[in-house]
Amino acid sequence: MASEFDFINNIKSRYHLDKIGDDCAILPKNETTDLLITADMLVEDVDFRLEWTNARSLGHKSLAVSLSDIAAMGGNPTFSILSIAIPEVLWKTDFLENFYDGWTSLASAYDVELVGGDISRTNEKLVIDSTVLGEVARGRSVLRSTAGVGDAIFVTGYLGGAAAGLKLLENGLRPNDRIDPQMKHLLLRQLQPIPNVQTSIMLHTRGLASSLIDISDGLSSDIFHIANASGVGCRLMVDKIPIDPAIAPVLGDGPLAFDLALNGGEDFELLLTVKQENFSAVQDLGFHHIGEVTANVGVVELIEDDKSTILKPKGFRHF
């Protein structure tokens, strides 16, 4: 069965949809500015479970995932449209009010204004579609498609925490429980991710990233988006991939921890490539240097103890 990526590529080429293919579409705004736009749909029991989260956290996350897409272009978020299909049993409660409270407290941190949307009844599960607009200096969006051979690969923060949090939720842990701070950290990485908006704006202002994407599906999946869009390959050093330090005390430091960091999604850290002349500036920011861009087109190698294996993408796919 075709994946959703195959389907989108098919539609894109059939109808010549040139603006599709990065974290956001880039549209003309005015002489100095481009408009960015992105949409993310969250479906109950596929992307979240109501018994694992609460309305405030879900409101936060619905916006965070889209803010992260704006960040993945180097942009500044501005406005949002929010559509919700809600079952009557939830409508009758204070669910939506709490949802908007959570949404608003993240939005106000970035001056994002809710300007519209739709509310529909559903007989089934809750569905949320979050659309966010942003702005970026004209022609200066940071794309997936501009990595160059020899560039260094960096990631802005630790990986695997959100996926570890998901495991803890599956095991019955809840953020309200009296749990230790590491567990709580992992749960919040999953339930209330923080988008890297300020980091992205700083990278953009200083022109430090030659290509940029957010890690939403998982490093092993998103690195391929950069490789394929840029027509390059990548080499990742296994011992440099920064595993969230809260994972080891909770789930051990065996292969599972590495698997979560490599294949787990939803950390919403930024993955960037950096030209050699900017290498030390980016390293000084405390980001993690995890590999290099190669000429081995479309191939991602994992290097461990001087041995190379070819990576297969294992990140999240709906189909």
Place this chain on the structure above:
Amino acid sequence: MASEFDFINNIKSRYHLDKIGDDCAILPKNETTDLLITADMLVEDVDFRLEWTNARSLGHKSLAVSLSDIAAMGGNPTFSILSIAIPEVLWKTDFLENFYDGWTSLASAYDVELVGGDISRTNEKLVIDSTVLGEVARGRSVLRSTAGVGDAIFVTGYLGGAAAGLKLLENGLRPNDRIDPQMKHLLLRQLQPIPNVQTSIMLHTRGLASSLIDISDGLSSDIFHIANASGVGCRLMVDKIPIDPAIAPVLGDGPLAFDLALNGGEDFELLLTVKQENFSAVQDLGFHHIGEVTANVGVVELIEDDKSTILKPKGFRHF
């Protein structure tokens, strides 16, 4: 229980969301142009049934409802974002390809380009969220809130056809059946509505409408949106409300036909108010003069045989 309109008004005032409240949000674009944006969510078994429609028609309608919102501001549609939550059983078929074919054939008529969106799996029913962007000359959107006392009220076309089509679908009729042209017309009003984009642009260019809205929920509901937003009242002449002429031969010309025209939604005709100086110009366009704007704030009167009754909104509500 609060209606969705109450809820939106509540959120709007609590968080000072000044851009919410018309068919589209109006955002600044550049010195000459404003950006319009609107979103519509369509939920299976609430807004449509798969056994009553087909993928192509559904693709058409998903775009049409949003184009109608752009038309309701006097705008010109430009770009679209489309998010779809789809069950695996449909994903495995050619459903989405046919959906996009239907979407594209309407989009190409108005040069609307698909620039992004999301595809998510759902374990439940199909959900579509259609976001459309448009443009309008800066500060010249035609609002709901600018009707003036003494203005004439017009509607651009016949009403009730889409609701009559829905009744026929409920009765088991399908557009593929060998049915007479009136029945077919009514079914297509429901399944493949035509948004009044060109009409709206013409009205806007000639400056003929003092306020404007599309009839999506039903005349009896949408007339209140103009009255409340403008701080006026309205008087509608019962015998002037243009009942779709295809209804009588199919469903009779009794009270049902009038009820469909007054309360049935989804015709996507435009409802406009017109200053006296433009009255004859609008009448010459063949639009239907159905009433007048009054100073009786928030009250809509129905006039029949010199008797006046007070209208209660009966259009479509989710809650």
